[in-house]
Amino acid sequence: MAEEGSAPDAGGNSLRNRARQRLGAQGVDVSELSSEDIQAVVEELHIHQEELAIQNEELQEVQVELSEARDRYWDLFQHAPVGYLILDGQGCIREANFRATELLSITRSYAEGHPFSEFLAAGAQDAWYLHRRALSRYSKRQVAELTLAPADGHSREVLVETVPEANLEGAEPCYRSVLIDITKSKQDERDRIEGERRKDAFLTLLGHELRNPLTPIISTSGHLLEHWDQLDMGSERMKEAVQIIHQQGSHLARLVEELMDLSRIKQGRLTLRETEVDAREIARQAVDSIHPRTEEDRQVLSVDLPESPLPVFADPTRLEQILNNLLANANKFTPTGGTIYLTGFREGDQVVLAVSDTGRGLTSQQLSDIFQDVGQKPVPDADSGGLGLGLPLVRRLVELHGGKVGAESPGQGQGAKFIVRLPAHCP
Structure with missing residues (x-):
């Protein structure tokens, strides 16, 4: 309180004068108040003082709650799993949370003040313009x-x-934008559509491949039945017809069996009958199987196997199937007069079996997808000589034996090499 005779501060004096004026306007003369009235006024002032203190405490509590809520909002804004942007009317960034700066690959300080369109691909500019126009x-x-x-x-x-x-x-x-990364889901959708397209194309090709052996079987057998009473069972014509039916029937059976094997493996229903075998013996059996075809195509078949055994723990039938498919593949893509090589050797704790040729070779793209399953790789073209089931089946069978298979090629027209690595068996 100011001492008597001293000048009160301007703010206090003004407030007091305003209070006196209000009391005078209300017709209140404090000089006429009795001591009891003054005591009542003092008591009322104390009550009001306590009420103000309580209100002040409550306001402080509300202020703390608001501060905590603001901090929670800020944390939510900054650490949300989606990007948040606050944009002005011109599309420039006012604020950006951490996820937004990650998506844009920038810092927050750089983001503020820059137009969002600066971070869009050229093909997205028109869509962003239409987006902003619709908002406006x-x-x-x-x-x-x-x-x-x-x-x-x-x-x-x-x-x-x-x-x-x-x-x-x-x-x-002002605008608030949420950015949700849909890159993976869009790619998954594109992959699904492409997979469906490839499967449809494969089924079309499968129809042609099944029809190819069926047509000569049906026409030849139909001709035999139609002229049965006129045919000499020992004639060359009869032998040729029987050979056609046998060859095409075998091809059809092999095609269906490969499809069934791939289906069994994918469903986990293919059981291996593993035992200790010498990979050299399996390789010789595969060579005996392919030899008639290489002779017919006048190809050179070179076999290089060690004198010591190559022990592996494998299903003999499936191991021979692996080598048969690799040799048949080499035979298919090696021209007349070309050479096919089959080598086997021990390398550390692995047995390595390799089939190489001097055929058409492989491009880098073919090397990356040649072992992929149907529906995941490009459908073979009409010049490929088949459905492309053999190599995916080889990969699956090798993996079931705990091994790996790979392919190498210097390029088109320079041949290819397929390498199978299996764990060596150490009894």
Whole structure:
């Protein structure tokens, strides 16, 4: 309180004068108050003082709650699993959370003030323009799929949902955008569509492949039955007809068996009957099987196997099937007069069996997808000589034996090499 005779501060004096004026306007003369009235006023002042203290405590508690809520909102905004942007009316970034800066591959300080369109791919600019125009025209939530072209060079596809922010009348418009990364889901969808396309193409090719052996079987057997009473069973014509039926029937049976084997493996229903075998003996059996075909095509078949055994723990039938498929593949793509090599050797704790040829060779793209299953790799073209089931089946069978298979080729026209590695058996 100011001492008597001293000048009160301007603020206090003004407030007191205003209070006196209000009392005078209300017709209150404090000089006429009795001591009891003054005592009552003092008591009322104390009550009001306590009420103000309680209100002040409650306000402080509300202020703390608001501060905590603001901090929670800020944490949610900054660490949300989706990107958040606050944009001005020109589409420039005012604020960006951590996920948004990750998607854009920038820092927060760089983001603020830069137009969002700066981080969009060229093909997404028109869509972003239409998105902003719709927001301005309709003032309600808008959704668009856009492609980002961030600074790291890795494009991303995002779903952008933008809503106008409520502003005071006359204030500059402001928008809140959510960025949801849909790159993987879009790629999965494209892969699914491409897989369906490849499967449809494969089924079409399968129909042709099944029809190829069936046509001569049906026509030859039909001719035999139609002229049965006129045919000499020992004639060359009869022998040729029987050979056609046998060859095409064998081809058809092999094709169906490969399809069935792949299906059994995928479903986990193929059982291996493993035992200790010498891989050299299996290799010789496979050579005996392919030899008539290489002779017919006038190809040279070179076999190089060691004198010591190559012990593996394997299913003999399936191991021979692996080598048969690799040798048949080499025979198919090696021209007349070419050479096919089969080698086997021990390398550390592995037995290595390799089939190479001097045929058409493989491109880098073919090397990357040649062992992939149907529906995952390009459908073979008409010049490929088959459905391309053999090598995926080889991979599956080798993996069932705990081994690995790979392919090498210097390029087209320079031959190819297929290498099977199996764990050596040490009893």
